[in-house]
Amino acid sequence: METLSVSDLKSGMTLSADLIAPNGRFILPRGACLTPKNIMSLKIWGVSQVFVADSPGPGFEEEGACLKNPEILEKARCSVRELFGGSFPESAGMNEIYRVGVREAARRLAAETDLSSSREAKSFFVPQIFSCTHVGEDEGFALERLVEMEVELVSFPETYFRISEALQSPKSSITHVANLISKDTALSAALLRLANSAMYGVPAKVESIPRAAALIGGNALSILALGVSVAASFGAVPARWVNMQSFWKHSIAVAVLGQVLSVRKTPRAIERIFVGGMLHDIGRLILLRHVPLSMTKVLAAAEAEKAPLVEMERRMLGFDHAELGGRLLEKWGFPRILSDLVRYHHLPEKKEEDSFSLGVLAVADVLAGVLFPGSGGSMYLPELSDALWEMMELSPEALDMVIRQARRQITEIYDLFKGGVDGGTEFSFR
Ligand SMILES: [Fe+2]
C-alpha cells in the first residue's frame, strides 16, 4: 500500500482503502479504479492524500482469510441460515443477501465480535415477555381502537401540526418552513445534526435552519422534521417489553440502507425513504404497548413455526404492524406517500404508486436484518421476490459498495441520536 498526494495520482490507479473526504463523506470504495474525473473531484472535496495499490488492499485479504477458515465459515453460515428459518434461500435476491450475510458474519467472527453478542444485540423482546403471565387479557385489538389509543396517548407540540400543514400546502415557502422549524430549538438541533451528517456530505458546516432548508429543500426538511418528532415521541416512552436500543439500531440501519440504495435512482426521495425506514416498524411498539399478551402469543407461534413475525401477525390478529403504523402516521398528518411507505413495507408489490421506494424499504429491511445489529422484532426474514430484487439493479459490486457506505453512515447516525438519559443507553432524538 502506498500513500500518494492527489497531484501524483494517475487514472487507472486502484484504491487500497475506502476514500473518505475530510468532512466524513464517503467518496469511493476500496478497490475502485481512478478515472480523470475522480481525480478532479478529489481536489474539490479537499482530499490531499490517497492510499493506492495494485492489490485490492489489506481489508480484502482479511475478508478472504476469514472465508477460507472452515470453522469460521461454518459458524457464519449457521448463524445466517438461522435467519432464513434453517433453510437455504431459493430466490436470486435472497441468495445474494445470504452470500453477503455469511461474509459479514465471518468478518465479525474473525474480529472476535462473537456472534453470541451480536445475537444478543439482535434481541428485540426482553426475555421476561415469555413469562408475562401476570398480564391480564388484552382489552381487544381492533386496529382502529389501537390507533385511537395511541393518538390519545401521544400529543405533539403545535409546531408539529403547522409543519405538517405546510408540507401539504403547495403555497408554503422555504422561508415559512424554516421559520416554523426554528421555533423548536430541540428539533432544530436534531435536524442540523442530520444536515451535517455524511447523508448530505456538505463540505461547509450548516449552522442554521434557513441554510439547511436552502440546501436540502423546504419539503425535505419538513419530512425530516415530522420523522424526528414522531421518533422522539417513541424514544421518550419505551415499550415495557422491548429492547429499545435494538429497535432503533434496526430502524436506523433500514433508514440509512434505504437512503444509500435510493440515492442513485431517486435522489429526491431520500428523505422520505430515510423517515420511512426510521418509522417502518413502529406498529410493533404500539402492539407491545397496548396488547402485550396477544403479541406474546403471536411471537411464540412465529417461533414455533420459524415464520416471519409479520405473517403470524396477519394470521392471528387480522392485520400487521405495518398497516397499524401506516394508519397511525396518516392520523398524525403525515402525507399519504410517506405513511404508505410504512404501511406497505412488507407488501411492496401491492402498491403501484411509489413502487421503487417501497421496494427499496423492503430490501433495506431484509439487508439490515442480515447484516447489522438491531432488530425490528422478527427472528426470521420475510421473502423478497425476484422481481423486487431485479428492480434494485444491484450488481454484486454495487451491493458491496452500498454495504460499505451504509456501515459507516449507520454508525454516524446512531451516534448522532444516542445519548441523553441513562448514560447514553437510551435514544434521544431531540
Ligand atoms: Fe416490518
Ligand SMILES: [Fe+2]
Ligand atoms: Fe424491520
